[in-house]
Amino acid sequence: MIRESLKQSTAAWIAATAAVAAVVAVAVVIAEFWSGIGDSEISEAGWFAMGLGIVVTLALGVGLMTLVFFSNRRGYDETARRDL
Numbered sequence: 001m002i003r004e005s006l007k008q009s010t011a012a013w014i015a016a017t018a019a020v021a022a023v024v025a026v027a028v029v030i031a032e033f034w035s036g037i038g039d040s041e042i043s044e045a046g047w048f049a050m051g052l053g054i055v056v057t058l059a060l061g062v063g064l065m066t067l068v069f070f071s072n073r074r075g076y077d078e079t080a081r082r083d084l
Helices: 002-037 044-073
Strands: none
Touching: none
């Protein structure tokens, strides 16, 4: 039982390390492309629009995931299933 737990823990660490490596690799590629573009300036309105878009997108994602979790915990999903 301890060996199985240790294998799962090791697998989780390997998966987390691979995910972090993938994020770093993508960040490096994006940085290279960004510097290859040259002089690209964003106005204050552009930064504001980008920030607003990020906040709205995150709020939408968090809100929808919250609805999914509440629906699951309160059993609303069970009434729609007829295969049980």
